[in-house]
Amino acid sequence: MLELFSRIGERVLGGFYRLGEATLLILRVFGELPHIWRVHRETVAQMIRIGIGSMPLVAVTSLFTGMVLAVQTSYQIEEYVPEIFIASAVCKATIIELGPVITALVISGRVGASIAAELGTMRVTEQIDALETMAVDPVRFLLLPRFFSGLVMMPVIVTFGCLIAIAGGYAVCLLYLEMSSVAFFQGMRQFVYPYDIYSGLLKSFIFGGTISLVGCYYGYCTSQGAEGVGRATTQSVVTNCLLILIFDYFLAMLLFPTAG
Amino acid sequence: MQSVIMELAGVYKSLGGQPVLSDLSLSVPRGETLVIMGRSGAGKSVILKHMVGLLNPDRGAVLFDGRRLDRMRRAELQQARKRMGMLFQSSALFDSMTVAENVSLGLRKHTRLGEKEIAAKVEAKLAAVGLAGIEQKMPAELSGGMRKRVGLARAIAMDPELILYDEPTTGLDPITADAINNLIIETRDKFGVTSVVVTHDVNTVLKVGSTVALLNEGKIIFSGTPAELKSTDNPYVRQFLEGRAEGPIKVHF
Ligand SMILES: Nc1ncnc2c1ncn2[C@@H]1O[C@H](COP(=O)(O)OP(=O)(O)O)[C@@H](O)[C@H]1O
Ligand SMILES: [Mg+2]
Numbered sequence: 001m002l003e004l005f006s007r008i009g010e011r012v013l014g015g016f017y018r019l020g021e022a023t024l025l026i027l028r029v030f031g032e033l034p035h036i037w038r039v040h041r042e043t044v045a046q047m048i049r050i051g052i053g054s055m056p057l058v059a060v061t062s063l064f065t066g067m068v069l070a071v072q073t074s075y076q077i078e079e080y081v082p083e084i085f086i087a088s089a090v091c092k093a094t095i096i097e098l099g100p101v102i103t104a105l106v107i108s109g110r111v112g113a114s115i116a117a118e119l120g121t122m123r124v125t126e127q128i129d130a131l132e133t134m135a136v137d138p139v140r141f142l143l144l145p146r147f148f149s150g151l152v153m154m155p156v157i158v159t160f161g162c163l164i165a166i167a168g169g170y171a172v173c174l175l176y177l178e179m180s181s182v183a184f185f186q187g188m189r190q191f192v193y194p195y196d197i198y199s200g201l202l203k204s205f206i207f208g209g210t211i212s213l214v215g216c217y218y219g220y221c222t223s224q225g226a227e228g229v230g231r232a233t234t235q236s237v238v239t240n241c242l243l244i245l246i247f248d249y250f251l252a253m254l255l256f257p258t259a260g
Numbered sequence: 261m262q263s264v265i266m267e268l269a270g271v272y273k274s275l276g277g278q279p280v281l282s283d284l285s286l287s288v289p290r291g292e293t294l295v296i297m298g299r300s301g302a303g304k305s306v307i308l309k310h311m312v313g314l315l316n317p318d319r320g321a322v323l324f325d326g327r328r329l330d331r332m333r334r335a336e337l338q339q340a341r342k343r344m345g346m347l348f349q350s351s352a353l354f355d356s357m358t359v360a361e362n363v364s365l366g367l368r369k370h371t372r373l374g375e376k377e378i379a380a381k382v383e384a385k386l387a388a389v390g391l392a393g394i395e396q397k398m399p400a401e402l403s404g405g406m407r408k409r410v411g412l413a414r415a416i417a418m419d420p421e422l423i424l425y426d427e428p429t430t431g432l433d434p435i436t437a438d439a440i441n442n443l444i445i446e447t448r449d450k451f452g453v454t455s456v457v458v459t460h461d462v463n464t465v466l467k468v469g470s471t472v473a474l475l476n477e478g479k480i481i482f483s484g485t486p487a488e489l490k491s492t493d494n495p496y497v498r499q500f501l502e503g504r505a506e507g508p509i510k511v512h513f
Contacts, residue, residue: 074444118356125350125352126349127353129314129352130346130349130354131354132341133312133346134366134369135341135342135370136365136369
């Protein structure tokens with residue numbers, strides 16, 4: 001019994017320790033932001049890697065998300081609602097919710113995991129120690145470019161994904177639901193506000209920062225060899241998925257308060 | 261400028277709940293080559309990590325050029341580290357960078373040299389380690405011995421005053437190992453640097469050391485010149501040099 005309590009105690013203390021460790025690291029990354037121009041080379045390389053590299057996967061996931069959205073919206077509203085609302089629903093849901101969230105989940109599996117694996121490998125093979133001994137701050141040289149790239153590339157990727165998803169929805173409306181092109185764009189213009197676009201972009205900005213920071217944290221704090229790298233990679237994906245869904249809820253409460 | 265460039269005074273360090281260093285003291289006079297020997301797992305790498313501030317002692321002091329390295333603030337520690345070079349046991353080359361980028365990173369980050377000057381320096385350092393012309397190769401394309409030598413070129417790129425070598429010859433064939441030993445001697449003679457060499461290779465000990473220290477159970481238990489090392493009847497030294505499992509040095513599994 002006593003052992004059980006001490007085990008639980010250890011777990012809780014360990015959790016607090018890691019939370020503190022993560023907070024300190026994140027603060028250090030934020031503190032380095034003014035020095036971003038000193039690592040512009042590395043940052044551009046990361047932006048290309050994160051941005052261009054993710055486009056094909058995001059294109060496919062977004063295309064199918066948009067298509068399924070059109071099919072299911074039309075099924076849900078059946079005959080009760082004019083068909084142009086299908087277009088409104090597809091575009092609006094994509095821009096404020098599904099575009100940012102699905103893209104973020106996909107990117108956390110692709111980019112977040114690869115940041116964690118790369119930094120984790122650098123940690124266990126002493127490359128991060130080597131940077132330290134060369135008086136190169138790994139937080140500035142490795143973490144900052146990755147964080148910054150995640151932050152600025154995510155809105156770009158999400159914008160791209162939303163366009164593809166809407167195109168997918170459009171194709172389904174036209175070819176399968178036999179809607180006219182005019183009706184689709186009318187529905188889109190009538191019910192999608194600039195505010196929706198701004199909030200979608202804000203969401204993706206926050207998700208992008210979260211994904212890269214979580215990857216950086218698990219990678220940077222890896223220990224115990226190859227097994228540790230595997231664990232860091234998995235944990236970064238799990239943590240990212242949870243955080244994205246949790247943040248998404250709170251952002252929805254903040255950005256789209258309902259009168260009530 | 262102090263005549264002793266690096267000193268560990270009464271250092272205690274536990275890692276993973278196990279004491280690794282207990283009351284370890286040693287000093288490295290400027291211009292000399294200190295060789296630290298000891299079984300694997302004795303704590304040799306841990307000593308070097310204290311010298312560059314990757315680890316801090318639980319108790320005791322680390323002095324670099326007369327100042328407390330373990331008490332330095334980040335900026336000050338960075339300044340101290342620019343005066344040191346370290347060759348890691350595993351080479352620790354940056355595997356996403358070419359050989360040239362590995363060797364030039366310090367120059368790029370800490371000097372205002374132009375591309376041409378950097379390229380010339382890289383070429384010179386690679387030539388010094390006998391690897392001219394491999395600038396554009398990636399670390400994964402190199403053999404273990406070549407990686408060690410690139411690691412060495414990287415360590416000496418900033419012309420440091422103090423070079424720390426972690427097992428520079430371990431895992432290499434005897435010929436490459438001897439070439440590395442010569443390289444350590446040449447680096448010392450050409451650039452007048454101070455070196456700390458960690459090894460359990462007896463040839464390296466006798467060839468490059470001006471002082472030899474034997475580490476056991478977290479302490480230095482013998483210290484002397486290579487000649488004294490060979491002639492001593494200290495049972496620990498004899499056991500180590502003769503490579504016997506039986507003797508005063510306990511082998512733990
Ligand atoms: N980061 C660490 N965490 C826990 N234990 C460590 C760590 N680094 C080294 N040790 C332990 O310290 C001891 C000395 O290690 P090391 O200095 O690497 O030995 P060597 O003399 O072979 O270089 C070993 O028992 C090792 O397990
Ligand atoms: Mg070692």
